[in-house]
Amino acid sequence: MREVGFWHVATIGRWCKLEPKVISALIKRWRPETHTFYLLCEECTITLEDVQLQLGLPVNGYAVTGSAQSPDWRVVCYELLGTIPDNINGGQIEMGWLQDTFPEPDNDSTKLERIRYDRAYILEMIRGYLMLDLS
Numbered sequence: 141m142r143e144v145g146f147w148h149v150a151t152i153g154r155w156c157k158l159e160p161k162v163i164s165a166l167i168k169r170w171r172p173e174t175h176t177f178y179l180l181c182e183e184c185t186i187t188l189e190d191v192q193l194q195l196g197l198p199v200n201g202y203a204v205t206g207s208a209q210s211p212d213w214r215v216v217c218y219e220l221l222g223t224i225p226d227n228i229n230g231g232q233i234e235m236g237w238l239q240d241t242f243p244e245p246d247n248d249s250t251k252l253e254r255i256r257y258d259r260a261y262i263l264e265m266i267r268g269y270l271m272l273d274l275s
Contacts, residue, residue: 222256238264 169177176185213231214224225237242260245253 220256220259222252233263235264235267 176183238260242257
């Protein structure tokens with residue numbers, strides 16, 4: 141994860157305590173049309189610098205952009221993970237399959253095994269932090 145610059149993302153939430161009341165208050169004050177929070181004192185927004193400072197994420201370097209469109213998601217899974225799940229629906233795979241198929245690497249793991257584990261872990265994180273509705 142360190143080699144690909146994703147270590148900070150992998151550690152999100154491990155050392156910070158979330159305050160549900162504060163989060164609820166901020167959600168009520170968020171205005172998506174202007175991408176700002178309307179607070180009693182004034183408007184404010186979250187900048188890329190704020191994210192960098194809070195999460196320790198690097199903001200220099202190449203951006204990860206684009207979308208993956210494929211007529212055959214089994215090919216994509218095989219190219220990235222080296223194996224194909226039994227149950228694949230479009231671009232969706234079951235998270236339990238990832239956890240069962242890619243155990244945490246040990247000292248005897250090959251570089252390719254570590255890369256595939258990292259990719260599976262990144263997929264789990266995206267599901268856990270960015271797509272919380274479980275769709």
